[in-house]
Every structure is written in C-alpha cells, then in structure tokens.
Amino acid sequence: MLQGGISLFHSIGTFQTDEQLASDFYIYECGFEDVKPRDPYQYQPIDYYLIHYILEGEGLFFINDEVHHLGAKQGFIIPPNTKNNYYPLVGNPWSYRWIGFKGAACYDLFSRCGLLRNTANGVENFTYRYENKRKMDDLFASVFTYSQNRKPYAAIGEAYHIINLFIEQYEEEMRCRITQGEKYVKYAIDMIEKNYDQSAFSVEQLAQMIKIERSYLYRLFKKYLNVNPTHYIVQYRINKSTELLKKSSSSIEEIAYLVGFNNPSHFSRQFSKCKGISPSKYRSQFKIIDTEQRNKENKLSSSI
Numbered sequence: 001m002l003q004g005g006i007s008l009f010h011s012i013g014t015f016q017t018d019e020q021l022a023s024d025f026y027i028y029e030c031g032f033e034d035v036k037p038r039d040p041y042q043y044q045p046i047d048y049y050l051i052h053y054i055l056e057g058e059g060l061f062f063i064n065d066e067v068h069h070l071g072a073k074q075g076f077i078i079p080p081n082t083k084n085n086y087y088p089l090v091g092n093p094w095s096y097r098w099i100g101f102k103g104a105a106c107y108d109l110f111s112r113c114g115l116l117r118n119t120a121n122g123v124e125n126f127t128y129r130y131e132n133k134r135k136m137d138d139l140f141a142s143v144f145t146y147s148q149n150r151k152p153y154a155a156i157g158e159a160y161h162i163i164n165l166f167i168e169q170y171e172e173e174m175r176c177r178i179t180q181g182e183k184y185v186k187y188a189i190d191m192i193e194k195n196y197d198q199s200a201f202s203v204e205q206l207a208q209m210i211k212i213e214r215s216y217l218y219r220l221f222k223k224y225l226n227v228n229p230t231h232y233i234v235q236y237r238i239n240k241s242t243e244l245l246k247k248s249s250s251s252i253e254e255i256a257y258l259v260g261f262n263n264p265s266h267f268s269r270q271f272s273k274c275k276g277i278s279p280s281k282y283r284s285q286f287k288i289i290d291t292e293q294r295n296k297e298n299k300l301s302s303s304i
Contacts, residue, residue, distance in 0.1 A: 012032065013031050013033075015030050015031060015147045015148055016028065016100075017152070020102075021152055021156060022103065023104060024104050024105035025103040025109060025156075026103050026156060027100070027143065027147060027152070027155055028048050028101060030097075030099040030100065030144045031097070031098055032096070032097045032140070032141070032144060033096060035087075035096070036093060043084055043085055043086070045083060046078065046080060046081075047080050047081065047102075048100045049080065049100065049107075051076070051077045051098065051099055051100075052075050052076050052097070052098045053074075053075040053098075053130070053136050053140055054070055054072055054073070054094050054096045055072060055096060055097065057071065057072070057088060057089070057092050058072075058088070058089050058093075059086060059088040059089050060086065061084075061085075061127070062084060063076075063078065063082060063083070063126050064082065064124070066126075068126075070094075072133065073129055073130060073133050074127065074129050074130075075096075075127065075128050075129070076126055076127045077115050077116065077126055078126070079110075097140035099140065109163055110163075112163075113128070113166035113167050113170055114128065114166070114169075114170035115128060115166075128166065130166070130169065136162070139161055142154075142155075142158040143162075181220050184210055184217070185221065185224045187210055188210055188220075188221070191206055191209050191210070192233055196233065196236050196259065196260050197240075197258060197260045198260060199257070199260050199261065203217065203218075203229045206233075217229055233260075234270055234274070235274060237261065237270075238259075238270060238271055238275065241258075241259045241271065241279070244259070245279060246283075252264065252267075252268070252279045252280060255267075255279070256268075
C-alpha cells in the first residue's frame with residue numbers, strides 16, 4: 001500500500017476514472033511522480049483542474065506567459081483550457097503529487113483557497129505554498145491509495161480535507177494582512193455590537209475601550225466605512241429597533257430604551273431622520289401585513 005513519505009517516492013503512479021460521484025466536485029485523476037530531467041515540451045490544454053504539490057527538488061512552471069520557479073512545499077494549479085508548461089530543473093529535479101478535479105464547484109472551491117483569484121497587480125494566482133509537507137504528502141497519498149483501491153468516497157473525503165486546509169490557510173493569511181487601522185475598526189464594530197443597548201455608551205467610551213484617540217477613531221471610520229462613529233452607533237441602534245418594531249409587542253418608548261436611547265423623543269427624531277418615517281408608522285406597516293395574512297389564512301381555513 002502506498003503511504004506518505006518521500007522514501008517510497010522514487011517511481012511513478014497514475015490513476016484515472018470516468019466515474020462521476022457528483023456533478024459539482026469529483027476526482028478525475030491522481031498520481032505521483034519522481035521526475036527525471038527532460039527537455040521542455042508544451043502540454044496540451046486540459047478540460048479539468050489539475051493541482052500539484054511538490055515534495056522535493058525544483059522546477060519551472062509556465063502559465064499565461066508567466067514563469068514560476070518552484071520547489072518543495074510549493075504547488076501550482078492548472079485550470080481548464082489554459083496554456084501551460086512545467087518541467088524539472090537539471091541537477092535537482094522535482095518530485096510531486098497531483099490530483100485532477102472536475103465539476104461545477106471547482107472554480108469556487110479553489111478561489112476560496114486563494115487560487116485563481118486576481119492579485120493586487122491584476123494577475124491570476126496559480127501558485128501556493130503549504131509548509132506542513134508531511135501532512136500534505138499523506139493526504140495526497142491517501143487520495144491516490146483510496147482511488148486505486150476503488151474507494152472513491154474515501155478519496156473525495158481526503159480531497160475535501162486538502163481543500164479545507166488550503167481555505168483555512170488562506171483565511172488566516174487574509175486576517176494577517178489587514179492593517180492596524182482596519183483592526184481598530186473591526187474591534188470598534190465588535191464593541192458597538194456588544195454595548196449599543198447601554199445608554200451611557202458613547203464614542204468617547206468606545207475610544208477608551210480600543211485605547212486610541214477619539215479623533216483618530218473618527219478618521220479611521222471615515223476612511224474605512226465612510227461614516228463617523230457617532231452616526232454608525234445611531235444607525236446601528238435604529239436598525240436594531242426596526243427588528244423590535246416588527247417582531248416585539250414592546251411599546252415604542254420601551255424599544256427606545258432597549259436599543260440604548262435615554263430619551264424616547266430623541267429616538268423618534270433619529271428614527272424619522274434615518275428611515276424617513278416615524279417609528280409608529282413603520283410599525284403599522286407590518287400590522288397591516290399581519291392582518292392581511294391572517295385574513296388570507298382565515299379564508300383558506302373556511303374554504304376547506
């Protein structure tokens with residue numbers, strides 16, 4: 001039985017199937033290869049997604065008139081109908097595993113992995129890096145082994161495990177890439193969501209929680225949200241009040257206090273300013289809808 005590990009890798013193995021488990025995402029082929037040096041030749045475009053992971057050595061990957069020098073712990077993806085070429089470097093040829101996928105969900109899944117997306121300079125991303133070589137080797141090997149042993153559902157399960165690892169890694173990279181200013185804004189929004197119902201909660205208190213100057217907080221909100229924090233808090237409270245006006249039996253005065261206003265009249269003025277309608281008229285719209293719905297239900301019941 002083939003297992004993960006480079007010591008068993010000085011060979012070649014391939015598997016291909018026409019069995020389609022599902023139309024959205026399934027394994028079309030998989031394999032492994034310890035590549036020998038060779039002269040470059042042009043690969044023909046394929047009609048499926050082909051992803052490689054390099055275990056050792058190095059080589060060149062050409063796609064859409066770009067060249068990538070890749071080595072261990074790196075990989076690349078070839079989407080359908082895309083001109084490409086790849087070959088090992090003399091003196092240190094690469095060894096890699098690969099899986100070919102078909103299905104309507106392929107593009108979306110690989111995009112969520114950070115692949116095939118447009119980068120900052122407008123070029124699609126066809127390469128990746130995954131540091132835990134042993135884990136990735138074992139997973140690619142399991143996909144091949146299960147496929148060879150005619151256990152397609154186990155194979156696709158391991159393939160989804162690979163996809164999930166790529167997605168987790170990409171999401172973590174995105175979190176680490178956000179600026180300090182964006183982190184402050186995100187933290188501020190979290191604090192607003194947790195404290196909006198406290199009438200004493202203000203921009204000054206928010207700035208103290210985040211430990212930044214009030215003026216800097218204003219600049220960050222204008223830059224990233226195009227609204228100042230005072231208006232954001234008011235809008236958040238008003239939006240919360242609309243939920244209560246639709247669904248609760250609390251009075252308008254009670255709702256004003258529940259969403260953090262300490263004056264019902266001030267709440268009504270702010271609500272009218274934001275929504276273009278008073279809280280009472282806003283609520284009456286949904287009472288009319290409820291009445292019409294009940295009348296329809298009553299008519300339906302009487303006709304049965």
